[in-house]
Amino acid sequence: MEAVRFEDFSYQYPKTGQGLDRVTLSVPQGSFTVVTGTNGSGKTTLCLAMTGLVPHFFGGAMSGRVMVEGYNTADRAVADTAANVGLVMEDYESQLVALTVFDEVAFALENAAVPAHLIRDRVLAALESVGLAGLEERELSALSGGQKQRLAVASVLVSRPAILVLDEPTSALDPEGAADLYELIARLNREQGITVVVSEHDLARALPHADSVVVMAAGRVALAGPLNEVLTRMLSEQVYDAAVPSLRRLKAALETEQRQFSAWMTAGEAAAEINACLKSTRRLSLSA
Amino acid sequence: MKSLAPLCNLLLMIMVSIWTVLLWDPALLALLLALELGLLAVAGQLGKLAKALFGLFMVAMFFAAIQLPFDVAVATAVASGLKMMVMTVAVLLMLATTRLPSLTAALVRQVRIPYEYAFMFTSALRFMPDFIAESHAVREAQVCRGYVHSKNPLKRIVAYAASVEPMVLRAITRSDTMAMSLELRGFGSVNRTFSQQIAFQTRDYLMVGFLALVTAAVIVCR
Numbered sequence: 001m002e003a004v005r006f007e008d009f010s011y012q013y014p015k016t017g018q019g020l021d022r023v024t025l026s027v028p029q030g031s032f033t034v035v036t037g038t039n040g041s042g043k044t045t046l047c048l049a050m051t052g053l054v055p056h057f058f059g060g061a062m063s064g065r066v067m068v069e070g071y072n073t074a075d076r077a078v079a080d081t082a083a084n085v086g087l088v089m090e091d092y093e094s095q096l097v098a099l100t101v102f103d104e105v106a107f108a109l110e111n112a113a114v115p116a117h118l119i120r121d122r123v124l125a126a127l128e129s130v131g132l133a134g135l136e137e138r139e140l141s142a143l144s145g146g147q148k149q150r151l152a153v154a155s156v157l158v159s160r161p162a163i164l165v166l167d168e169p170t171s172a173l174d175p176e177g178a179a180d181l182y183e184l185i186a187r188l189n190r191e192q193g194i195t196v197v198v199s200e201h202d203l204a205r206a207l208p209h210a211d212s213v214v215v216m217a218a219g220r221v222a223l224a225g226p227l228n229e230v231l232t233r234m235l236s237e238q239v240y241d242a243a244v245p246s247l248r249r250l251k252a253a254l255e256t257e258q259r260q261f262s263a264w265m266t267a268g269e270a271a272a273e274i275n276a277c278l279k280s281t282r283r284l285s286l287s288a
Numbered sequence: 289m290k291s292l293a294p295l296c297n298l299l300l301m302i303m304v305s306i307w308t309v310l311l312w313d314p315a316l317l318a319l320l321l322a323l324e325l326g327l328l329a330v331a332g333q334l335g336k337l338a339k340a341l342f343g344l345f346m347v348a349m350f351f352a353a354i355q356l357p358f359d360v361a362v363a364t365a366v367a368s369g370l371k372m373m374v375m376t377v378a379v380l381l382m383l384a385t386t387r388l389p390s391l392t393a394a395l396v397r398q399v400r401i402p403y404e405y406a407f408m409f410t411s412a413l414r415f416m417p418d419f420i421a422e423s424h425a426v427r428e429a430q431v432c433r434g435y436v437h438s439k440n441p442l443k444r445i446v447a448y449a450a451s452v453e454p455m456v457l458r459a460i461t462r463s464d465t466m467a468m469s470l471e472l473r474g475f476g477s478v479n480r481t482f483s484q485q486i487a488f489q490t491r492d493y494l495m496v497g498f499l500a501l502v503t504a505a506v507i508v509c510r
Contacts, residue, residue, distance in 0.1 A: 053468055079474035087472055094465035099414050103389045106483045111474035119483040141417040155473075 002067070003029040003163050003195040004050050004085075009064035011045065011054055019045050019060065021219040027197060027212075029162075032189045034206045035199045036243055037216030043199040044090065046216065047167045049073070050197065052081035069162055079111075085163045086156030088149070090171060095152050101127065101143070102136040105155045112159070126158040129192075130184060146177035150184065157188070163195040164188065170205060178205050185209065204245035207231075208266050215240050228263045250274070294386045294394040294484075296492040301382040303499040307506050308374045314363055317370035324377045333384040340380070348373040388413060393482035403480060415462070422458060426451040 004027040011019040020042050027033050035043050048054040052073035055062045066073045069084045089095050098104040105123040114122070127133050130150040135143075143151065149169060156164065166185065170178035186209035189196045200206045203213075213230040215223040222239045223230050234241050235252045244252075247270045251261055259277060264270040292300075304320065311317055325341075328334045334341075352369030356362065392406040430451065431437070437447055470476075488496075 048468075051472060053471065057468055057471055078471045079477070082472045082474070089465055089468065091462070091465045093418070094462040095469040097411055097414060097466060097469060099388055099410060102483075108473040110481050110483060111477045113477065113479040113481050116481050116483050119481070123483075140414065159473075 001029045002026045003031070003069060004197070005067040006046075006049070007065050007067065009049065009062070009066055011049065011062040012060050013045075013058055014060045018042075019054075019219055020049065022064070023219075023221055025214060025221050025224055027163075027195060029195055030189070030193050031212055032186065032196045032210045033198070033212045033214060034203065034210045035197060035214045035216060036201065036203060037222070037240055041216040042219040043216050044167050045219070046214075047087065047165045047197065047199050050163070050165050051085050051087045052076060052078045053087075082108075082161070083112075083159060084161055085165055086159060086161035088152045088156055088164070088166045088169055090168045092149055092152040092169070092172075093145075096140055096148060096155070099139060100136070101132060101138045101140065101151060104140065104151055105158050108155065108159050122158055126154040129157060129188070130154040144177075145172055146174075146180065149173060149177070149181055153181075153184065161194070163197065165197045165199075167199045168201065169198065170200070170202065178202075182206060182209055201243065203243050204247075207245065207248075291491065292385075292495060293488050293492045294390040294486055295398050296488065296495050297382050297386045298391065298394065299496060299499060301378045303503055304378040305375050306503060308371050308378075310506050310510050311371075312364070312367050314366045314370055317367055317374055321370060321374050321377065324374065324381055328377070328381055328384065331381075331385045333381075337380060337384065341377070344373055344376055387484070390484040390486055393484040394486045396480075397482060397486065404476070407475075411466070418462075419455065419459070422455055423451060426454050 004025075006023045006025040009023045010021055013019050018040070023042075023046065025046075035046055037043050045054055048058075049066050050068060050073070052066075052068075054060070055074065056078050062074070068081055071081065071084070073081050096104050098107055102123055105126050106119050109119045109122060124133070124136070127136065130153050132147065132150055132154060135147070140148065140151070149172075153164075153166075164185070169181055169185075173181060182205055185196055185198065188194045189209070198206055198210075207213075207227065210227055212225060213223070213227055214221060215230065215234060217239065223233050223237070225233075231244055231248050232252060233239065234244050235249065247264065247267060251264060251270070254274075254277065255261065261273050261277075262269070264273070304324070307320065308317065311320070325334065328337060348369035351372055352365040355365040355368060360368075388410055392403075392410050395401040395406045396403045427437070427447075430447070435447070438444060
């Protein structure tokens with residue numbers, strides 16, 4: 001079953017005209033999809049289209065449709081689509097609107113008229129799931145960048161969406177914070193079955209958790225499919241190949257020499273296989 | 289005061305302001321000020337606000353002193369300074385002992401102020417630290433590019449004006465993101481609920497009764 005389906009979807013922003021061009025794409029339920037591409041390739045617009053903000057918020061011209069959990073986003077209010085899709089924007093700090101952690105997470109529930117006696121439990125559960133338990137009364141200005149990012153995730157998760165979309169979530173985080181955030185997202189994907197779509201430049205961070213990749217170029221889907229297949233094609237067809245992590249490049253280079261490797265997900269797995277490969281090569285050369 | 293309902297704290301602030309307007313006896317005003325400072329101390333906020341209170345005291349002194357050359361009685365001048373200080377401390381006391389989201393909820397549900405207006409107030413406070421940080425960043429960027437901040441007040445104003453433009457542009461971008469966030473989270477719905485507990489308890493009714501009695505006494509005595 002598909003969580004999101006773009007059906008020949010084209011969109012142009014009112015002023016710049018740029019946007020998406022005949023995008024046809026399917027995001028399976030429960031998948032972890034990474035959307036990548038150069039700046040201005042349409043990654044953010046793709047994310048916004050999943051939430052209905054494109055076209056509802058921006059206006060502009062569109063054709064085709066975006067189906068989210070079976071609903072056409074063009075036919076629903078943004079707040080209704082948000083019940084299915086949670087979005088963490090690139091500028092997550094400006095996404096936060098309340099003064100304290102508790103009020104930030106409670107905001108969407110209050111707007112949805114959830115009874116007051118149910119709000120507290122749901123807020124605490126959302127904060128627990130992102131590792132911010134105990135910080136309910138903390139003011140936002142006293143949080144670190146990583147904590148604010150987690151809070152943005154919690155404020156989205158509290159509405160219990162089936163799909164979580166994150167637009168360049170680690171662009172303002174240090175490497176440790178970025179790794180922590182990806183661990184969190186991967187856990188939500190694995191344990192709660194939430195479909196995850198992440199727009200990301202730094203593929204090395206996202207790939208250990210991803211199962212499919214979409215490469216955008218000039219508003220179009222240049223490549224899309226299972227992780228290893230897309231990475232191989234990015235290199236062979238030279239589509240945004242500069243973004244392919246070095247280990248994957250090494251693997252591709254070795255595979256051109258008839259060596260076969262399994263689908264690496266982590267640097268540890270890669271190191272183990274390369275070591276084994278080097279040992280067997282050394283044995284062969286010694287015996288020769 | 290932290291245990292009082294937000295609306296009760298708001299009423300207390302309003303009543304103290306009314307008493308202050310009605311009273312002209314410096315001794316009574318000083319007593320009122322002492323009570324406010326005592327309440328701030330009980331709430332554990334006196335230390336945090338000490339600097340602001342000292343600044344306020346200096347302004348009040350100046351306000352009183354500036355009246356003396358115009359044949360105003362010393363008691364009246366002192367009372368004027370005290371009035372200003374008592375009213376301002378009443379506002380500080382209310383803000384220091386009331387959670388702003390609770391105050392917002394009380395204003396919307398009990399005073400019937402439209403939520404959009406109350407939200408504008410809290411969101412302005414939310415982004416204040418961000419704007420201050422951005423203003424520092426812009427000024428640092430100016431210094432990095434060779435700008436020397438002058439000690440001349442006029443030139444300093446011009447320097448601040450130069451930092452306004454990038455801040456305004458950034459604020460516009462922020463407001464776009466915030467608007468999207470509000471849209472996504474169903475802002476503006478008709479049937480909004482509030483998670484804050486703002487209902488009046490017995491102690492709140494007792495406080496309101498006490499405030500009414502004191503107000504009546506002040507009016508009668510006057």
